[in-house]
Amino acid sequence: MEKVLIAGQWREASASSSFQAANPATRELLEPQYPVSNWEDCDEALTAAATAAAALRNLSGSQIADFLEAYANDIEEHAEAIVDMAHAETAYPKETRLAGGEMPRTTNQLRQAAAAARDGSWALPTIDTATNIRSVYGAIGPVCVFGPNNFPLAFGSASGGDFAAAIAAGNPVIAKANSSHPGTTKLFAECAQRAALATGMPAGMVQLIYRTNHADGERLVSDARTGATGYTGSRQAGLKLKQAADLVGKPIYLELSSVNPVVILPGALAERGAEIADEFTGSCLMGTGQFCTNPGLVLLLAGEYTDQFVKAITSKFAEAPVGTLLSAGVEESLASNLQVLVNAGAEMLVGNAAADAGRFCYANTLLKVTATQFLSDAEIMQTEAFGNSSLLLVAESVDELAKVVSILEGNLTGCIYSDSTGTDDDAYDQIASQMRMKVGRLLNDKMPTGVAVSAAMNHGGPFPATGHPGFTAVGIPGSLLRFGMLQCYDNIRPHRLPGILKDESPNGTVWRNVDGSWTQANLT
């Protein structure tokens, strides 16, 4: 049985059961066994995290940055082992996805987070000299991170976006591994623990448990010692955690589900239909469709060019190799959610059948509905079928298309393709005004997959895409704000102010809002 990392020690878990990951390419269970921790492990992790949180408040952003950079370096030294393990646990291709994609994204993200911690501008320091009131976002306390199955590296609970943001904001992290890739998470935690020791971080800076039962998960996110939680995963499990945390006012940031509507207007199809068919197929089948921003709902207007487009992508889906899915659970959910859509009246264009029995997978699938069908059963029709599938909707008019967009649930992204000469512009305006309120990120002429780690990124959106439309899970420094509390200092004696709020800038680089203007200068 693998050991958990609690209070700086790799130790036997307090566990009453265990689980194993599986190799998606063979359906075979992988050694070793990982513990399902009892509350005792959670409790001890929380105590250690609270102690670490107090210690971290006495460290500078620069010291935390040292840790994050040492961690990124350590990951790079162990990259091959991590990639091997992640490949075994996820079946993602090593070169193009893991080593060449997620790995540099992960270390870059940690280094960007380090730079943000060192600089401090993320915390929006604000000084009102007339009243001598000063405020800044400060560390919120221990952060629990529940990572998703689909990004073992770049969104891993001990290595990814939530982790980097929580640490850079000055908080210790309790990582709950995803059951699809516990071994990968363990390797990251080993790197983190080495880096923490090397840079003098408190024990309990990064802790790892692999799994708990649901009740203990709910206790964890609502415990008095917890500061906040980041969760990416299934809507059902997430909503239970949200309810527990909300009841006691503990911030919880969740990424729950998103079908990512893509509107393709007729002028765009007339102009470059074949190109868009390639783009869509690539975006929808890449990574076997296992992206939060997978284009799961394509909105089209009835007509000749749409018929051609549907025909083209149907062929492409039939011909494209069938990718491997992450787990038996993903395979089962994909099949059953597609069945929900079919039961509601969606027409099967291609796929919707079991594929290779020797691995986790399901045929590349396209379903089709009319706007009338969709509108008559809108909640069911928005069922997310996570994986290599998409639902096409064909409307009879722009008004009908706009009506569909207006009743959508919240989504992470929404795309609109239009032609370059302006014939689609009236339709664009009508649809975009509805779409804008339904999505966190609006795109033109571009598929939604590919989430740049940019300061202007919003990987978020209205419920149920996330739990609050004001926050992003990707992008630095924005994502750090989730893990800060607003701390105001009123008439505090100058020597007692935190460095970032003293008259003299701590580093000459931090942007501070002084009497309404942003400046990097000292107060005069």
Added chain:
Amino acid sequence: MEKVLIAGQWREASASSSFQAANPATRELLEPQYPVSNWEDCDEALTAAATAAAALRNLSGSQIADFLEAYANDIEEHAEAIVDMAHAETAYPKETRLAGGEMPRTTNQLRQAAAAARDGSWALPTIDTATNIRSVYGAIGPVCVFGPNNFPLAFGSASGGDFAAAIAAGNPVIAKANSSHPGTTKLFAECAQRAALATGMPAGMVQLIYRTNHADGERLVSDARTGATGYTGSRQAGLKLKQAADLVGKPIYLELSSVNPVVILPGALAERGAEIADEFTGSCLMGTGQFCTNPGLVLLLAGEYTDQFVKAITSKFAEAPVGTLLSAGVEESLASNLQVLVNAGAEMLVGNAAADAGRFCYANTLLKVTATQFLSDAEIMQTEAFGNSSLLLVAESVDELAKVVSILEGNLTGCIYSDSTGTDDDAYDQIASQMRMKVGRLLNDKMPTGVAVSAAMNHGGPFPATGHPGFTAVGIPGSLLRFGMLQCYDNIRPHRLPGILKDESPNGTVWRNVDGSWTQANLT
């Protein structure tokens, strides 16, 4: 029966019952009757608000600023009538409190909100030129505002801080009047409606209902058409609304309860005990103690100077005139919550008795406990007794004091008084490090009442002071962020970008973060 304001029309309510306000100075009911609206009123208000929200998205911040300024002007033209009505409904003194205090605060706040809307910097526009991704906080949708009883003007649901912030962020407001001062709220809504007409705002910009039943309140905050809610009021009612909104992921910002701990260290008492006794008495009895930031828990260290201080404030409380309370409900809650503390073992020093039977009031009250008593029953001991009362806690050591602070619930404010020569400094450090995590605003040598409308203010704090420690309800522009959603534009064609994100600055004043630096310049 008074009329409600829905969709730009003053019209008969759909109501099955009614209520009256009372004059706190006489306990007599005031004419007229106000309707308790049925769901039909809420539903129609939501529909009108949704239409208004869509129209507002096509207006500039400058046009919204015009409305806010016209509204502030209209209020000033009708200030005498508003003050008269508020005086009748709250018994607050006209000159010192209403006309001289809340009224200018209210109009200043509206004008600050106008300036923020016109400028746009509140929305943190962020541009990443390398990826051509741009983001900004945009209007979240219709905002429901439930105002508190204790600020009929400056935090009124159709005139106060939440209102100003929601409108300035580009949202229509559905105001739910506080039952203590419906007439005051109605006068404000009349001013707002005139200003909305004069400045071409959509019907449904500001709507007013007076009261609903609890179930309809919960429907209102969780309705699909609602963008967000601002609530200030009782913890019990607020938590029910929070639960309803949380279940469907609708942001709700609540100010629920706060005892506002004040630590007074012995050196400070030795140095200026008499002065602090005056400060405390003034802060605690001002406005009959009916402030969110009333100093309701005073933490002291056993010793000679503390004995003198307790004696001094006990005399002052006995001698000070007994103020009038806002309602029968406040009077009853104060008496019953003080009884909870006494039943838990608190010693009565002064007061804790009915006072003048001819008006709503209760004797100025001080209770006292030991730290041991407090720690043994900490949840009960943190019962907020809203009004002219405070609980004194005397600890035997700094360690014990720090322990008490470490187990406090979240509060809006926390104050620490220390001497000027440094003898209290070790104790300060120990206590402040605990206090910092428990409060939104930390103060030195200053009582917590008096909440400046400052850009650096945080009128917020960890649960249950509020529902999320990352937001402030007072202060412009910070308070506007509660009513914005993060909107990202990825590869959007330049002419389709909102003005605030175009290469050319819309006004030359808005601060935008371009590639990590804040600037007011155009993109080059």
